[in-house]
Amino acid sequence: MKKIRVLIAKPGLDGHDRGAKVVARALRDAGMEVIYTGIQKTPEDIVEAAIQEDVDAVGLSILSGAHMTLFPRVTKLLRKRGMGDVLVVGGGIIPPKDALELKKAGVAEVFGPGTPLNTIVDFIEKNVGKKPDVAG
């Protein structure tokens, strides 16, 4: 039986991973296989891990404010490596106008503080495997 595999990753320098861990746990309890990378990963590390783990989705968590640089770098690298069909979602302290920009850059959804865990679980369940693999 096919299980949903999700990479939860923290790009950049901030070390606050409580949120990432809580989301990882919720996805685990929803029956998914969650691979957690740990903190302070480069976009290259994250994409390489996504390839080796053959994940259906990547969840990026960031609280340092560097999301406008790091998230698009991850989506771009994924497309470059032929992994454009992987669902990318983000979470953290991200202003709404930035979220709009990130969506244009290939981040499927952005979840801010206080998002109910069920919302995240449902979104991933409904949207994995639906993205076309567009080369870029």
Place this chain on the structure above:
Amino acid sequence: MSLVEGLRNGDKRAVAKLISLIEDGDAAATAAIREIYSMTGKAHVVGVSGPPGTGKSTLIFRLAQEFRKRGKKVGIIAVDPTSPISGGALLGDRVRMGDLASDEGVFIRSMGTRGRLGGVSAATSDAINVLDAYGSDIIFVETAGAGQTDVEVSDLVHTTVVVVMPGVGDEVQALKAGLFEVAHIFVVNKADLGDADRVASDLSIMLELGEQGDWTPPVLTAVALRGEAEKEVADFLEEHLTHLRESGRMEEKKRRRAEKELMIAISESVLERSLALSSGRSFMSFVDEVLEKRMSPREAAIRLLEESHSGD
């Protein structure tokens, strides 16, 4: 390009997709494994086992760095437990493995146990085959945190490393049967916590009491986090491989592995069959028979299997 061709060309995506097919029990995996099976048997396969939290992932991280320095291509299969309740898993071994992910010569794959006991999953054996055919020189198989009876990994690998730490029991623990009997190398990790020397001497005494084979497992103390142990452990891993080859034990090991692989394959197909039976119509009527004490579970099972065979 097919996944097998991709694997031959060194494409990591193809390797990863093949392992997923194996894990999901996809029929395409059976055909792919048949194609690559003749390319396997070259890698040194090392099992790393021990209780949860003793530092297995950290030790493997350090060993992988060391073998990269020695010019080897490294494969890592890291197994963590699958929840028996949700079927999900939190696979966290990568957290300890730093920036290995971006090293061209390293492939790391995390796996859930997916219902199998013993510290490895049913797919682990074939995942080893994939990483072997991919050209890994050394493959580390990290078990889920293991208990005393979790010896299954030892049949799948050439060399078994057991990692323990201070503070988890007296010398009676070292005398018990199971995991400690299958170790080729002991690492007493987190030696900075104190009392490591006593744990090491308990293990040494345990080994002296046993039958003296042609390989006496070394007992090493280490602080894997600080990177103080990997050279010594790596040297012993190479020494053990040489020993297996020169003593003719390698042939025995290969036979054991083949037996184990066949047994896993049989039990998986039996399991699939029984799951299919349990969703069938007559299963529930047999449950009623057992519930009403008209039949013993064993008797019901035999009848159910007979019925399903006659239906073939």
